[in-house]
Amino acid sequence: MDLRFDQRAVIITGAGNGLGRAHALELARRGASVVVNDIGSATDGTGSSARTADFVVEEIRAFGGTALASYDSVADGAACRRLADQTLEAFGRIDAVVHNAGILRNARFVDMDDDRWFPVVATHLFGAFFLTRAVWPHMVAAGYGRLVFTSSASGMWGRVEGANYGAAKAGIIGLCNALALEGAEHGIVANAVIPVAATRLAGAPEAADDSEAALAHRTAAYENRMAPEWVTPIVVYLASEVCDRSHRYYSAVRGRFAEIFIGVTDGWVAEGTSVPTAETVAEHLVEVEDRSRFVVPSDTFDEVRLASTRVDDKIRPYG
Numbered sequence: 001m002d003l004r005f006d007q008r009a010v011i012i013t014g015a016g017n018g019l020g021r022a023h024a025l026e027l028a029r030r031g032a033s034v035v036v037n038d039i040g041s042a043t044d045g046t047g048s049s050a051r052t053a054d055f056v057v058e059e060i061r062a063f064g065g066t067a068l069a070s071y072d073s074v075a076d077g078a079a080c081r082r083l084a085d086q087t088l089e090a091f092g093r094i095d096a097v098v099h100n101a102g103i104l105r106n107a108r109f110v111d112m113d114d115d116r117w118f119p120v121v122a123t124h125l126f127g128a129f130f131l132t133r134a135v136w137p138h139m140v141a142a143g144y145g146r147l148v149f150t151s152s153a154s155g156m157w158g159r160v161e162g163a164n165y166g167a168a169k170a171g172i173i174g175l176c177n178a179l180a181l182e183g184a185e186h187g188i189v190a191n192a193v194i195p196v197a198a199t200r201l202a203g204a205p206e207a208a209d210d211s212e213a214a215l216a217h218r219t220a221a222y223e224n225r226m227a228p229e230w231v232t233p234i235v236v237y238l239a240s241e242v243c244d245r246s247h248r249y250y251s252a253v254r255g256r257f258a259e260i261f262i263g264v265t266d267g268w269v270a271e272g273t274s275v276p277t278a279e280t281v282a283e284h285l286v287e288v289e290d291r292s293r294f295v296v297p298s299d300t301f302d303e304v305r306l307a308s309t310r311v312d313d314k315i316r317p318y319g
Contacts, residue, residue, distance in 0.1 A: 003240045005032030009091035013037045014101030016052030017207045018199030022228035023235050028065035033091045037070040045103035055208045074101045074127030084134035094135045096146035096239040099128045106161040117164045124168035145188035148238045149176045180247035189246035191238045196253040198226040225254035263294040269314035
């Protein structure tokens with residue numbers, strides 16, 4: 001299998017550093033026309049610099065690849081429409097989008113004010129929504145599309161000082177779920193990656209930093225399998241035309257790739273015709289939480305159907 005992206009156009013947000021840069025370089029090496037989107041802000045989203053996106057575009061063009069810089073903020077709906085229009089004008093198509101842009105404004109929840117909450121949610125979750133909304137009609141018209149969302153373990157399981165970040169990343173999973181279902185009839189697949197890597201948000205140096213300390217940091221991260229390049233392979237697959245998966249989430253940690261799924265235990269079914277008390281439910285929590293048997297619903301209605309089947313099988317004698 002040789003995954004190529006010749007004649008394909010791919011938008012990558014937050015592509016000026018870290019994961020986004022690694023994805024952009026590899027996709028370009030495989031023939032993709034890449035739009036490198038990055039506003040060049042600090043890790044908290046303040047400030048801007050065209051140099052960040054330009055640097056990666058120069059890297060791609062240096063090895064003969066095709067790339068275009070975008071300085072639009074994904075947190076702005078109109079800017080995302082400009083980004084989509086810019087891609088169409090340059091390449092005539094939009095085949096894949098890798099949603100990667102992100103910022104951090106960590107704080108304990110007691111200190112989680114509006115200035116910490118809204119910019120993080122706007123960049124991660126609203127950004128994914130705005131850009132997908134802008135490219136969706138073009139993918140539907142083409143009967144083809146690949147959407148790769150970058151979620152986080154913080155959104156799946158949480159972390160201290162990350163209520164804003166975790167909520168946004170969990171929201172991305174919900175968005176991915178809906179788009180996977182709605183996109184199926186149009187040849188659009190949507191999946192999410194849950195990566196762990198030494199990126200700028202985690203304190204790694206800027207991509208353009210060629211100091212001795214920065215180079216040593218990158219070497220150590222690569223050898224320890226924490227460099228962004230160790231995440232990129234699953235992203236390349238999910239963005240490719242051979243990807244026949246959708247509605248999936250994949251963990252990528254130090255060269256270990258694994259599927260993350262949300263399952264529902266068989267649970268405990270109340271007997272009889274009377275509504276159980278809270279005390280009765282508490283008495284049966286071991287059965288409620290028993291993970292030895294579980295199902296993975298395909299959508300909301302499937303979960304209701306599976307639960308109803310379990311209930312009907314249990315209470316039929318009382319019917």
